[in-house]
Amino acid sequence: MLIDIGSTVSFLKSHDNFTILTHAHPDGDTLGSGFGLCLALRALGKKANVVNNEELPPKFRYLEIEPQEFAEQTVVAVDIADANLMGNDIKAEYETKVDLSIDHHGSNRLFAKMNYVDSSAAAAAQIIFEVIGLLGVEITPQIANCLYTGISTDTGCFRYANVTPATLRTAAKLMEAGADAAKINVMMFETKTRTYAALEKLALDGMQFFYDGKCALITITRDMFAESGSDENECDGIAAISRQIEGVLVGVTVRERRDGSFKASVRTHNPVDASAICSRFGGGGHPNAAGCQLPGTKDEAIKQLIDVIGEFI
C-alpha cells in the first residue's frame, strides 16, 4: 500500500521498538537515513536500532550509533527499492515483515505493508529530513551529519540531475543545524586511499571503448584488487570515471566479486536509462545510475551487457 508523508509520520508516532533496515552494500544515503531516523525516534523517547546486512565500510563508521536492547515490534526500511537489495541475511529474516518503507527510488517494488515513496527527492535522507520535521524533533548536529551525508553522497555532492532547489535548501538547513559539511565532503569526495589511487590507475589503463566511444567499460578483477591492495569497499568512485570521458553516454564498471561472479555499475547521460539497462539483468536503480548482477564468466558477462547497451545507444 502506498501512503503519504502524513500517514508515515502518524505511524512512526504511534509505534515503538523500531528496527530500521538499510540496503546491502550500504551507501551514505541508506546509512545516513537509517541512523538519522533512529536518532530522531530515540529523541521521542522510543527504542530504535539500525540493522545492517554487513559491517559498515570504514568510511561510514562515523555515522554508527550504539544499539539498544529491546524486543522488536516495528520494522522500517529506508532507501531500499526492492527486498532483493536487503542482502541475504536481512532478506531471510525480514522480507515479509517490513511494516513501513521510506524510499526515493521511482523503481520501488512496494514490498512493505506501507510504502512512502517520493521519487522527487534526491536522496532518502531528504525525505527523512521532512519526516523528522513533522515528528517535531529538533535536528541535532549528529542527525544533521547523518542526513547531510545521505544527501551529499546520493547527489555526487550536488552535481547530479536529481538535485532540486529543495535539495540545496535542505542542505543549507542541515549546515545551520550543525552538519560538518566541509569535513564530510573531504571524507566522502576528496579522500583517496593510496590503495584506491593504485586501483584507479589500473582501471584507467584497461578502459575499453565501444560504439564509437559512446560506451566506456572498466573491468576490475580480483587480480587488480590484489595488485593494488584495494577492495570492493573502495569501488564506488571508480564507477563514476568512465562516464566522465567526453562523448561517453554509458559508462560501465564490471567488477569481479569474491565468489567469482560479476556485478555491473552503469552510469549514463540522458537520454540513456541506466535503470532500464540493468533491469534486463534483474537489477535496477535510478535513470542515470543503476546496478545489476551479470550471469556467466567475465567474457560472457561483458558481452551480454555490452550487447544490451547497444540497444539503448
Add this chain to the structure above:
Amino acid sequence: MLIDIGSTVSFLKSHDNFTILTHAHPDGDTLGSGFGLCLALRALGKKANVVNNEELPPKFRYLEIEPQEFAEQTVVAVDIADANLMGNDIKAEYETKVDLSIDHHGSNRLFAKMNYVDSSAAAAAQIIFEVIGLLGVEITPQIANCLYTGISTDTGCFRYANVTPATLRTAAKLMEAGADAAKINVMMFETKTRTYAALEKLALDGMQFFYDGKCALITITRDMFAESGSDENECDGIAAISRQIEGVLVGVTVRERRDGSFKASVRTHNPVDASAICSRFGGGGHPNAAGCQLPGTKDEAIKQLIDVIGEFI
C-alpha cells in the same frame, strides 16, 4: 577605499558605459561574475562589455555574450584580488583606471578606487547575485547560468569549506531562475576529454611524495602535454588530485608554461595555508587553494617550493 554593498549598487546605478575586467587564466567565477553583471547592467538599459586578457577556454564559451559598441566611461573588476592577476595586456591598460572592484578574496589588495570585498562569499558570483537583486534586475536564465557557473566552479560543486548556507540558498534561487545546473555540472565536473584523461594518467604515474606523505607533488611538463595531446586549459582538474590522497595535507601541481617557466597550484587541507605558501613566491589565493609563479629551472623551482612547504607542515 573600501565601500559597502549599498554604495556599490548606487555606483553601478549612477554610471554607464561599463568595461568589466576579469582575471587572467579566467575561471568560471571571474567569467560567470563578469558576464552575469554585464547582462544585468544591460537589462537596466546601460552599455557594458566584458574584457578578457585572453581567449576564453573552450569549456567556458557558453557564457560569452556579444560585445557592444560604446565609449568606455566606467571600469569594474570582478574576482580580481590583485592588479598583477589581470594579465599583462589588461594590466598595462587598466591598472590605475579601475573605478570599482567587486571581489571575495580576503587577500584583495584594494587596487581600485572603490573596493567592495566580501570574503564570506564562496564566489564573486554569490556577491554579484546580491548586487543584481539590489539593482532590481530580474535574474534571467542566462544570468542564472553565469552565476551558477561561478558558484559551482569556485566551490568544487559545493564541496569546499567556503560553502555556507547562503551559498546553497543562492544556488537554489539560481536553479529556480532557470540555471541549467545539471548540464553545467556535467560540463564543468563530469567531462574529461580523452586528452585530459591521458594527461591525468601521466600525472598520476609521476606523482611524488614528501614529508612522510604529507605533501604530494605532480609535475606537468611540455613533453607531457605533447604526449597526451592536452594543454594548459585542461590543467585545472589535475590540481585537485594530489590533495585527495589520504594523509596528504598539501597537494602541489607544478606545470611548465609555454615560455619554459613554472607555475604552481597549491591545494591544502586545514590548517595549512595555501595562500601563505604562495605569497612567499609573490602569488596568492584562498586559504586552501592558491597559486604562484616559481623561479628557476624545473628542479630549482620544485626544490624551493618543497622547502617552503616544509616550513608549513
